[in-house]
Amino acid sequence: MADRTFDYPNLGNEMYRWATDLYPICRSLTGQGVRETLNYLSQELTALKIMSVPSGTHVFDWTIPKEWAIEDAYLLDPNGQKVISFETSNLHVLNYSMPIDIELPLDELNNHLYSIPDMPTAIPYVTSYYAERWGFCLSQEQRDSLQDGLYRAVIKSQLFDGELNYGEFFIPGLTDKEVLISTYICHPSMANNELSGPVVTTALAKLIEQFPDRYYSYRFVFVPETIGAITFISENLAHLKAKLVAGFVLTCIGDDRNYSYLASREENTLADRVAKHVLYHHTKNNFKSFTFLDRGSDERQYCAPGVDLPVCSIMRTKYGEFPEYHTSLDDLNLISATGLAGGLEVVHKSVQLLESNKFYKVSVYCEPQLGKRGLYPTLSKMDEDYTDARTLINLITYCDGKRDLIGIAEKIGINALALIPTVDRLVSEGLLLSNEQAF
Amino acid sequence: MADRTFDYPNLGNEMYRWATDLYPICRSLTGQGVRETLNYLSQELTALKIMSVPSGTHVFDWTIPKEWAIEDAYLLDPNGQKVISFETSNLHVLNYSMPIDIELPLDELNNHLYSIPDMPTAIPYVTSYYAERWGFCLSQEQRDSLQDGLYRAVIKSQLFDGELNYGEFFIPGLTDKEVLISTYICHPSMANNELSGPVVTTALAKLIEQFPDRYYSYRFVFVPETIGAITFISENLAHLKAKLVAGFVLTCIGDDRNYSYLASREENTLADRVAKHVLYHHTKNNFKSFTFLDRGSDERQYCAPGVDLPVCSIMRTKYGEFPEYHTSLDDLNLISATGLAGGLEVVHKSVQLLESNKFYKVSVYCEPQLGKRGLYPTLSKMDEDYTDARTLINLITYCDGKRDLIGIAEKIGINALALIPTVDRLVSEGLLLSNEQAF
Amino acid sequence: MADRTFDYPNLGNEMYRWATDLYPICRSLTGQGVRETLNYLSQELTALKIMSVPSGTHVFDWTIPKEWAIEDAYLLDPNGQKVISFETSNLHVLNYSMPIDIELPLDELNNHLYSIPDMPTAIPYVTSYYAERWGFCLSQEQRDSLQDGLYRAVIKSQLFDGELNYGEFFIPGLTDKEVLISTYICHPSMANNELSGPVVTTALAKLIEQFPDRYYSYRFVFVPETIGAITFISENLAHLKAKLVAGFVLTCIGDDRNYSYLASREENTLADRVAKHVLYHHTKNNFKSFTFLDRGSDERQYCAPGVDLPVCSIMRTKYGEFPEYHTSLDDLNLISATGLAGGLEVVHKSVQLLESNKFYKVSVYCEPQLGKRGLYPTLSKMDEDYTDARTLINLITYCDGKRDLIGIAEKIGINALALIPTVDRLVSEGLLLSNEQAF
Incomplete structure (x- = not known):
């Protein structure tokens, strides 16, 4: 696999187009946005299986939550003007908000508003999956402009016994030893965190499909973060422990700033060694290395005690390390075709190295x-x-x-x-x- | 044990009082001073067992020496004036001096005088346990003032077949796995080296007695240094090798200067790990760390090849590292209630950590x-x-x-x-x- | 062995005399020069066995080459003047040159001339063992003085089915565990690389012979580099793997500049530990340490995968690290009696330490x-x-x-x-x- 040349720049453009298409969808842990996203990706990966697990199902220490549907949400000011609207940005509604239709004065409303004083133009991304709340997120600038008086808050959402969905795509190899690529599809309109992971994962799957002589089998999962990874692991733990030789979580892998690596809990598994070697040479040793203590994505589950899978993370600028993280500023300007292409190249080379690493x-x-x-x-x-x-x-x-x-x-x-x-x-x-x- | 608060300052005062009471006793390897000291401590530790081993007993490569008794000692100058008297300081007599009553001129006497030119006011502490000698220790200032002439040296001592004594105090726990605390009681009137060790050990034993739910059993030994430790080990080697999980030598643990740790020969036993962890956090990593090459107390025996017990030392300012070491300047001004309390706290926390370190x-x-x-x-x-x-x-x-x-x-x-x-x-x-x- | 004093300076003089005697001989991989050298050394080591392996014999991946004989070689300039003559220096002829007698113009002759522009007075040492070539080596100064015209090149050499020779000297000890000393005898008139190795090896063998109570047996081999070592190993591999506890390649061990150590592939074998310890103390930690990646002599064979013998190199200034390396400037002025004595002392002490290293x-x-x-x-x-x-x-x-x-x-x-x-x-x-x- 190593002696071929790949048109990463062109693949970067394609990934950027996918991200642009997926950007407006309102994703969450569950619901229509997740399914729309998986359906879109299945245009590229026709064998992508969309899995369904009912609300209430126990997965290890957790329970699949109710499904969330959101139709509309807005805030009317004392003059009846719609000052906040879900249609403008799906970040405006507290993700997983319960339905509400209430009138309340500004001082009470303030308990349900989320903004970031230090980032006056950014709408923050806030969720409340496991406790029933309602709320709106808005920029500090807008919040400061709200006048006193009686507001009407309307959130047309539903929380109901539905399902949790995730996608799984499998490419068989010469052996049944597996490599896992895991990314997540639960974030609403944000680009680096997290459309970069799904589109790089999709492009990588298409590249690997082209090699008939691959030694390993490859499993790609597109899960809602945390609960989705836990669900996937709970359904496959014995298999994964028997077959997995290396895995990578792909997240925040579309901007043009850093390359980053985050270690597995065991710290020096095959996955770690491959990722560090490729990043070292690709970046001339100019990449950021994080320990498992800096973790924050699904490696938390893959590397948990008793699960113990050899999974590390490959990123460009890590979540929490860029100022636009978890705000409306993490938009399509933050990622680029070259940023995505660089991320893809590093992961692709890691896979190539794995294949030859005898x-x-x-x-x-x-x-x-x-x-x-x-x-x-x-x-x-x-x-x-x-x-x-x-x-x-x-x-x-x-x-x-x-x-x-x-x-x-x-x-x-x-x-x-x-x-x-x-x-x-x-x-x-x-x-x-x-x-x-x-x- | 860890969630309780302990009144270390008050315990510090109590320990200082014990040290004050014990200070005047003339201790040595053997003899009345050792027994008086153990009897005093048994007021606090009523179950303290006072062991006795006859002179001449073989303990590994050693033989228990004759018991030493000292009644009085003095030096009369050419005018018949008593210029040195055992009653003034028990350091004045070479520890384990044979009896003598002799007249001799100053130049011959000088062969039997010990002083420290660089510390003109200090009486040095000198011993001769295993070769029969006699002598007087005095300050360089006093030595310089001695006039020529005929002196009379009188040492009313006895060396006779008696016994070696040491104290042992045992607190049973939920299991028969043991923690050992070892200190020594053979030094005459000196404070940091060595009344601090015995009084901190006593206070620690009283603290541990108060916990009915202790996991480990605890063994405290008060031995004459070297020969006492060898005797104790020779009588308990198989038991100690089977049961001991960690041990600490407590010595020089009563001043207010440093905290110090001296490694076991194996360097990273459970005892070492506990001591280093506690000292690191207690002192914000401001403690002195010594290797086994710097050793000088009973860890020499506990860690000897074939004995191989997991024993390290916890100290404040280590023997040999403070200028007053082994002189009359190591007096009750050198230690303090806060110094002793700090030493106790570190050792007590080490024991608490041991108890929870599963x-x-x-x-x-x-x-x-x-x-x-x-x-x-x-x-x-x-x-x-x-x-x-x-x-x-x-x-x-x-x-x-x-x-x-x-x-x-x-x-x-x-x-x-x-x-x-x-x-x-x-x-x-x-x-x-x-x-x-x-x- | 350690408490004796050895007259290293006198041994240095003796070794220098041997080197002086051996210097003029035209050695190569095979041929009369090798045999003459071994015969000379057998005056000192009377039990030296001279081994013979026929051309064409397969030794692992290699084949013993034809034997090379050289009678004379010269270059006549357009005026018939003998401008280059083998009699002046045996370095003038490309080592292993095929025979030739040809007239050719200077521009064609230049394809067969070797010189070093940056070292205008040095005749380079060049070989072509495994491809048939002919050529002359000369100083850049001489090359620059050659005038245009027709030259006659005459090399009276022979390449024929003969034999490869090497020497082996064995000293039995109390046990059949062996120490190996390996050096090489294929270089023509050069001194540090390589008459220093053979003469130090010879002196060492004579020293070891004097000790009747030696614990180890000692095997000394004088081989043509690479092919000779491969031949020796191929004939003794099972024995060496069973018996060898440590080995040293001695090369470039006669000058007065550095002491050097080059690690075995396994890096910390007994041989490495001994060599490093002795060099550290002999030089007060002022020696050069090279990794196996810097290798260049017969440790390449002894440490090859599957061979895996515990062999490192002890040198003074390493091959490739001194400017005169592989040129006519590596002559008898480059080495000295003290240089050789220092090399001998370090190797001898290494052997002494091996003997006591229980x-x-x-x-x-x-x-x-x-x-x-x-x-x-x-x-x-x-x-x-x-x-x-x-x-x-x-x-x-x-x-x-x-x-x-x-x-x-x-x-x-x-x-x-x-x-x-x-x-x-x-x-x-x-x-x-x-x-x-x-x-």
Whole structure:
């Protein structure tokens, strides 16, 4: 897989178009917005399965909540003017608000308003999934302009026994060992957090589908954050523990600022090693590394004690680390085609590296004679440029059956991806054996 | 044990009073001074057992020496004036001096005088346990004032087949796993080294006696240094190797300067981990850490090869590290009620941490739903103060059955003592299991 | 072995004399020069066995090449003047040149000339063992003075089915566990690289022969580099894997500049630990340490995957690290009697340390009573100089049966060689047991 060139810029444009289409949908933990989003993605991934779990179902320590439907919401000021409207921005309504139609003075209304004093133009994103509340979110500027008097608050929502939905897409490989890609689809109109994850995941799935010789099987899940991941794990725990070799949570992966990595709880699983190696070389060691103590997305579930799956996160600018996080300012201007393309490239390279990351062992004792294979200069001379030959010999000398490709590459200080063509050639010549062969 | 408040200042006053009472006694490896000291302490610890081992008994590579009794000692100058008297300070006589009554000129006498030129006012503390000598210790100032002439040296001592004594105090717990506290009672009139150790040990024993629910059994030993510890170990080695989980040597633990820790030979036993964790947080990482190469007290015996007990030392200013060490300047002005109280508090907290330092494992898969347990805010909002909730979740997520409380606390950067109430609550709610339960 | 004094300076003079005698010989991978060199060394090591392997023999991935004989070589300029002659320097002919007798103009001749523009006075050392070429090596100065015109190039060489030779010298010890010393004898007239290795190896073998009580057996090999080492390994692999405890490649060990160490592939074998410990103390930590990635001599074969022998290199200034490397400037002025003596001393001390590097365990519980053994001052006094006693006690307290002498010495910060007499005394007193005894 490694020796092909991929048109990441063009894929970036395509991902940006998908994000633009998906942006207006009002997503939440459950409901129509989630289904619309999954339906849209199934245009690209036709085998995407949309799963359904009824409200009230117990999933480990949790219970699937009621489904939330939102038709409209607005706030009328004392003059009967509609000062806040769900139609303007779905962030205006407290996500998972109970229905309300009430008149109340400003000082009482204030208990139901959410704004950010330090970010006067931003509408904050606030949720109340597990306690029944109602409320409106608005910019501090708008809040400051509200005059005293009696307001009418209308939220035409419903909380009812419905279902929780998530999407699952599976690509079989030569073996039933699995790689998991997990992203989430529960955020309303915000771009980096979180349309970037779903569109990069979709583009990655399409790339992986094109390789008939993939070693691993790949499972992609599009879940509502936390409760969706818990539901998916509760339905698949034994399978995942038996089959998963590595997994990545993709989130906040569409802007042009940082590249970021967040460790699994075990800290140095195969997933972590792959992600760190690829990010190190892709960014020339200019990426941000976070520990599991900085966690905040579905790695919390995948890495929980007893679950213990080898899953880390690959991001561009991490949630909570950019000022627009969880506000209306995280819009389509925050992400870009190049930002998404960069995120895709890093994840795609991680998968490519996973595919080639076998244990290798040289098949002869002592150094092989490279000259007779046309691999080495036959003239010994001090000022010869031996750089490539040196790398080749270093590679071979650390193929001792005890190191995988990443381990070898890090020992000899080379990008493992750059070694793949050489390794493939040496394997085909019989000079290297991989752990799939007897050694 | 951890959620109680203790009146350390008042305990400090009490300990200082004990030290004041014990200060004048002339202690040595053996003899009346040791017995008087143990008898005094048995007023506080009524079950204190006073052990006796006859002179000549073989203990490992050593032999219990003759018992030493000292009635009086003085030096008469050429004018018959008593220039040195045992009654003035028991440091004046070389500890374990043989008896003598001799007249000799100053130049010969000088071979039997000990002083410290660099500390002109200090009487040094000098011993000769294993070779028969006699001598007087005095300040350099006094020595310089001695005039030429014939002196009479009188030491009314006896070396005879008697006994070596040490004290042992045992508090049973729910299990027969033991914690050892060891201190020494062989130093004559000096305060930090060494009345601080015995009085802090006594106060600690009284505190531990008050807890009926203690998990461990506790053994306190008051031994003459080196030979006493060797004797105690020789009589209890198999038991100690089978039962001891942690031990602490308490010495030089009564001044107000440093807190200090000296590692066991194995360096990272449970005792070491507890001591370092408690000292780190108690002092905000402002304590002195010594390696086993800096050793000098009974950890030399407890950690010897073949003995291999998990014992480290907790001190305030370490022996050899304060200028007054082993001189008459190590008097009751050097220690204080607050100094002793601080030493007691650190050791007491170490014991409290030991008691709660189990392995914990969360009982549910994935993150527990804290909201339904009233443990977590139900409203997600960016500017909420999640500090406590974050610590709670971090605690739970590292309860993987593979880490003890200290390991978890250090992973999440929290004082383990502060976690105990929360851990206890989570255990009582069934959300955490400890290694005493099945997991 | 450690408590004797050795006349290294005199041995240095002797080694320098051997190097002077051997310098003019035209060595190569095979041929008369190798045999002459081995014959010369067998005057010192009478039991030196000279091995022979026919051309065409397969040794692992390699084939023994044809033998090379060189009778004469010269270049006649357009005036018939002999401007280059093999008789002047055997470096002038490309090592392993095929025979030639040809007339050709300067521009064609240039394809067969080797010089170093940046080192105008140096004749480079160039080889072409595995591809048939012919050529002359000369200084850049001489090359620049060549006038246009027709030249006659004559190389009276032969490449024919002959043999490859190497030398092997074995000294039996009390056990059949082996130490290997490997050096190479294929370089023509150069001094540091490589007559220093063979002469130091020879002197070392003579020193070791003098000790009847040596614990290990010693095997010394003098091989043509690479192909010779591969041949030796191919004939002895099972034996070496079963018996070898440590090995050293000796090369570039005769100048007065650096001391250098190059790690084995496994990096911390017994050989590495010994070499680093000795070099650290011999040079007061002023030596150069190279990783296996910097390798370039026969450790490449000894440490290859599947071979995996514990072999590192001890050098003075490493190949490739001195400007005269692989040129005519690496002559008898570059090495010296003191340089060779220093190299010998370090290797000899490494062998001495190996011989004493057992695991030790104290035979008594708790600290032994040193006073009764006359090992410790019996008077405790603060200003006593306890330095040596402290080292003695530190030594004993780390003799726990889990550390070898090097481990103990590094733990207590002492040169292990300095501890050997004390260890020997304590063993003879029964206070220490070694792992050869039951413990």
